[in-house]
Amino acid sequence: MANYGAGLDSGSLVLTTSTSEGYSYVFRLLCNSEDEVMVPKPSYPLFDFLADLQDVKLVPYPLIYDHGWQIDFPTLEQALTPNSRAIVLVHPNNPTGSFISPEERARLNQLCRERNLSLIVDEVFLDYAYDGSQHETFAANDQVLTFTLSGLSKISGLPQMKLAWIAVSGPQEEATEAMQRLEIIADTYLSVSAPVQLAAKTMLDQRLKLQPQLMHRMQTNLSELDLQLAKQKSCTRLALQGGWYAVLRVPVTRSDEDLAIELLTQKSVLVHPGHFYDFPTDGFLVLSLITPEPTFHEGISQLLMVI
Numbered sequence: 001m002a003n004y005g006a007g008l009d010s011g012s013l014v015l016t017t018s019t020s021e022g023y024s025y026v027f028r029l030l031c032n033s034e035d036e037v038m039v040p041k042p043s044y045p046l047f048d049f050l051a052d053l054q055d056v057k058l059v060p061y062p063l064i065y066d067h068g069w070q071i072d073f074p075t076l077e078q079a080l081t082p083n084s085r086a087i088v089l090v091h092p093n094n095p096t097g098s099f100i101s102p103e104e105r106a107r108l109n110q111l112c113r114e115r116n117l118s119l120i121v122d123e124v125f126l127d128y129a130y131d132g133s134q135h136e137t138f139a140a141n142d143q144v145l146t147f148t149l150s151g152l153s154k155i156s157g158l159p160q161m162k163l164a165w166i167a168v169s170g171p172q173e174e175a176t177e178a179m180q181r182l183e184i185i186a187d188t189y190l191s192v193s194a195p196v197q198l199a200a201k202t203m204l205d206q207r208l209k210l211q212p213q214l215m216h217r218m219q220t221n222l223s224e225l226d227l228q229l230a231k232q233k234s235c236t237r238l239a240l241q242g243g244w245y246a247v248l249r250v251p252v253t254r255s256d257e258d259l260a261i262e263l264l265t266q267k268s269v270l271v272h273p274g275h276f277y278d279f280p281t282d283g284f285l286v287l288s289l290i291t292p293e294p295t296f297h298e299g300i301s302q303l304l305m306v307i
């Protein structure tokens, strides 16, 4: 986070074994049973399970696509109730690859202040921006109580090393109190593995070698995808700014599920149907851009032939 100019001291950080565990801690901290947390749609599929385990009710708010993705603020505001406790942001979002814009950030801060809500911001893909620019982290957001989650899983490509963190920021009094309560939750589960903590610096430094290679692979795959898409008319790619995925708009001649199953069983091509991520209709496939280049190239050719 120091890379992003957010110089946090260790007193504002709680270590967890994964971002997923971080979500559980924050849900537990902010919510009583049946309290509500707003989550973007489409987005990361694990939210439902994480919330269910903590008896938290998720209320989706839509992201709308118009030459890029934006938060549908009127619908978000309408969906808030006296039980709403927090808004989840994924920055950039999985799988839409959209960052929270500075205008959206200002509006979210204002909304949270007015409605006494916290922000829970998932920044696992923050380092992966296609224009090479640095997008502002929420880890130093001092406007409202903010829990920023990230970890080694995507930063260094080491999901199995099980090290992640929650950075707490906000108006000082609120952040200090939240941190004290969060420490009790974290202490209850005892500390994350000591060997992993000791190796953390080495594993974090590994990102400096990994990320340029991964960005290069994803840029190459994206160019190949665009090249193949330019030769046909039935499929298009949605605009994206970052992350590890591309979303294809495909003709709805059958359900996305059936199409994904046909691609897998008949062509050995693995894609995700849009409904995994709560796309509102059929007609969306999600592709992983971190696939090795020759496999990706072949996979796209097969996919376009089937479509």
Ligand SMILES: Cc1ncc(COP(=O)(O)O)c(C=O)c1O
Binding pocket: 017, 018, 019, 020, 021, 044, 090, 093, 094, 122, 124, 150, 151, 152, 153, 159, 164
């Ligand atoms: C948006 C998002 N957050 C969190 C995670 C999981 O991170 P972790 O391995 O730290 O639980 C993923 C994994 O794909 C993800 O896409």
